[in-house]
Amino acid sequence: MSYVRVTLKDGSIKEYPRNITAVDIANSISRGLAKKAIAAKINGKLVDLRTPIKEDCRLEILSFEDEEGKHVYRHSTAHILAQAVKRLYPNTKLGIGPSIEDGFYYDFDREESFTTHDLEKIEDEMRAIIKEDIPFEKMVVRREEAIKILEDMGEKYKVELVKGLPEDAEISFYKQGSFIDLCAGPHVTSTGKIKAFKLMSVAGAYWRGDEKNKMLQRIYGTAFNKKEELENYLHRIEEAKKRDHRKLGKELDLFSLHEEGPGFPFFHPKGMIIRNILEDFWRREHKKRGYQEVKTPIILHENLWKQSGHWDHYKENMYFTTIDDEGYAVKPMNCPGGMLLYKRKMHSYRELPLRLAELGLVHRHELSGVLHGLMRVRCFTQDDAHIFMLPSQITEEIIGVIDLVDYFYKIFGFNYRVELSTRPENSMGSDEMWEKATNALKEALDIKGIDYKVNEGDGAFYGPKIDFHLEDSIGRTWQCGTIQLDFQMPERFDLTYIGQDGEKHRPVMIHRVIFGSIERFIGILIEHFAGAFPLWLAPVQVKVIPITDKHHEYANKVANMLEQKDIRVEVDYRNEKVGYKIREAQLEKIPYMLIVGDKEEAEGTVSIRARKEGDIGTERMDSFINKLMNEIADKSNLS
Structure with missing residues (x-):
């Protein structure tokens, strides 16, 4: 009888009769393993458990715990x-x-x-x-x-x-x-x-x-x-239905979609408050880290898109127009505009890394069947940045972006997992450049001690990438942040800098986003928080509820005190019962309700009702405002 040598997942090597099957090997190891076994991999190839093993090989027994x-x-x-x-x-x-x-x-x-x-x-x-x-x-x-x-x-x-x-x-x-x-x-x-x-x-x-x-x-x-x-899983699905951002977006008056613009969302005043808060936060944090904000045009000549490679690799997703008998395209990505900004003048090695950040509106043609609220749209704002650097700065800059992504996601209470995507079939550039770029991303992840999954062939057409998949409060994952290392665009646009030796050299480039799409990130936040935003993000932070008409004046005084501290406040003047007004404010998911009547007006206090805790007692306005200001400043407080 002839035998085959089988290397198992733990590295051990065992001999078995030729033509033995994976299920037989699983049974020989343990009944528990055989019971859990679903399929096998022989030398990396996915096969049935009953596939005969005819030669020496590496064998992996797969269970439901494995993705495959x-x-x-x-x-x-x-x-x-x-x-x-x-x-x-x-x-x-x-x-x-x-x-x-x-x-x-x-x-x-x-x-x-x-x-x-x-x-x-x-x-x-x-x-x-x-x-x-x-x-x-x-x-x-x-x-x-x-x-x-x-x-x-x-x-x-x-x-x-x-x-x-x-x-x-x-x-x-x-x-x-x-x-x-x-x-x-x-x-x-x-x-x-x-x-x-x-x-x-x-x-x-x-x-x-x-x-x-x-x-x-x-x-x-x-x-x-x-x-x-x-x-x-079915419970999560039901929970997801309750959290559907399209439903909550309508109920909370945040955004809408109209037949006149399929895939082109309309943001309402309250939705704009959330959007502006996110963008202001983004600007502050990027400024701290040495980014300079820029703006590039939405429509650019078709020759630019041919030079960038988008014409050959992305044309079916683009919109086009004609100006003065010349062909133009509406930008699906911000990077070619960033190339032109870099090329506007000569750069020295002393200027690098140069970090140019842009909240850029892009348009991509999506089939009507895949459009989905804010999650899949035809126009969206990418929080883009393009970092131009020396080859010696690659690892440090990638680590800097990883740290920034980590900071942002923790602010919103997201855990995340990381994936590394390698060269796709439809790509530009040499094998050597792709290997160099992929190894640089791996090195940065290894230095940070981050576990990651490799997605073979799923990179961008111009470079490999690191993707960040954040996990929301009911366990779903969303791909948002990405870091793409690019040796191709600097080559195609002939980007240079003057090195220490006085000669021209080619910079390396990072494309990266953190929110990914502002619109999509808002959709994710709506579902993550089920519309009950933390205080710093809530469109209306406080609702003042006067008990009767005669308390309107004191309610206005309370509201004015809050507004002077830039706290977003509304007064419910309606001639309705207090209980009804409180229920309405709860449905609007407002973090704090302040009930004011004779007692509160006489003592200069407010009766406070929190969205989650319910009634939390009476407090003086100055003390309550201080607590609000501290909670707003402490963005990690998600109560």
């Missing part, structure tokens, strides 16, 4: 969904059914629309399939055979997929009992491995994402390894 394990688990659940639909509605044609973040979906072509009742029936059928514990079996076939199988099944969409594959592509099917589906896999060993799932919704989706194609029905679902995890 989650994807295999959820993709397998999508196949169970498709099998259930075909059992219940045999004439339905299959589209595609991948795993996605937090779940999966499957596209179906069916004459009748899926209803809520249909989803319940499908879920019941899926439970039956899971109970049957049907094995997932892989079949590799020739191209012609694959097409014949699918044509005989009447699966026209799958036939189209096969015909679009390269001639030398391996074509495989996965079989679950009588159900068969075109799929590259891998999958769990059997349907019984799925422990908890839920179908979430139905939406329309064009076949292959092309609006010229037929609209299919997309069923979304999610799946977890434990019922408790599923219940926690």
Whole structure:
């Protein structure tokens, strides 16, 4: 009997009989590991647990705790969904059914629309399939055979997929009992491995994402390894609905979206207060760190965008216009304007690093189907900065940006995780430059002792990047800040500085944002705080509530005292009961309510009601104002 040497995740090397499977190895290590195992990686390639091991290799057993394990688990659940639909509605044609973040979906072509009742029936059928514990079996076939199988099944969409594959592509099917589906896999060993799932919704989706194609029905679902995890996820989804920034934005009168400008948000007076506070905070903190604020035009000649590379790599996302018979583009990014600002004069090495910051309005063409409140818009303000530096300053400058991002996110109470994205296929520049830039980002992260995940091939077309994914109060993550190291733009724009030797040299450049998009960051904050902003951000910080009309004068006096200290205050003059006014102020999520009547007016005090704590007693105005001022100054106080 011949043997193979298998290197396990812990670095140990063991010998096993040739053609042993990953699931057999998992069983030999421990029953617990085998029970948790979902898929495997052989020499870095994701495979089924039953894949035979034919040669010496590195083996990793994946569970639901691994990101790739989650994807295999959820993709397998999508196949169970498709099998259930075909059992219940045999004439339905299959589209595609991948795993996605937090779940999966499957596209179906069916004459009748899926209803809520249909989803319940499908879920019941899926439970039956899971109970049957049907094995997932892989079949590799020739191209012609694959097409014949699918044509005989009447699966026209799958036939189209096969015909679009390269001639030398391996074509495989996965079989679950009588159900068969075109799929590259891998999958769990059997349907019984799925422990908890839920179908979430139905939406329309064009076949292959092309609006010229037929609209299919997309069923979304999610799946977890434990019922408790599923219940926690569903609770977060319900909580997210309550926190939806579009709903709260309307209720709190912060912003609106109109048919006359899809994807172009309108900010109301209260929304502008939040926006201006964020921008003022941004300006103060950047000034402290040696940034100089600039402003570049929104429309620039098309030749600039050809020179920058956006014309070749980003044109489909841009808007265009003609001025004096010349082609111009509305800027989708601020960086080319920053190049022109740098080039306006000669620079010495003594001036570097040069940090130019811009709150720049950019426009990007997004398909109408992906627009989503403030989270996905067609125009937004990037809190951009471009740092021009000596090669010797790269690490120090990256660390400086990391520290600034960390400071900003902690102010708002966000934890975050970090990802490093490397060279994409559609990119500019030499391998040497890309390797140098990627290693510089890694070095800065290592110096800071930051754990990070590598996203292969997900960098910008001009350079690798560090992305910051912040976590909100209900556990969702949002990609906001980014640091992009760029050797390409300085080359394309022939940027130079005079070095210590009196010769011209090429600077290196960092692109970076912290909020990312002011609009999107406001949307995230609305949902993070559920509209109950901390005192320093609240559009109205104090609501004064006079008990009757005769207390209006004292209420005005209280409001004036607050306004003199730049505290944002409103007086509720309505002829309504005090309890009603308090409830209204609670719905408006105002941090403090001051109730004033005869007693308060006589003693020069106010009765204070806090948004969270309720009634907190009576206090003199000067003392209350001091407490407010301290709470506003202490931005980390999120009560």
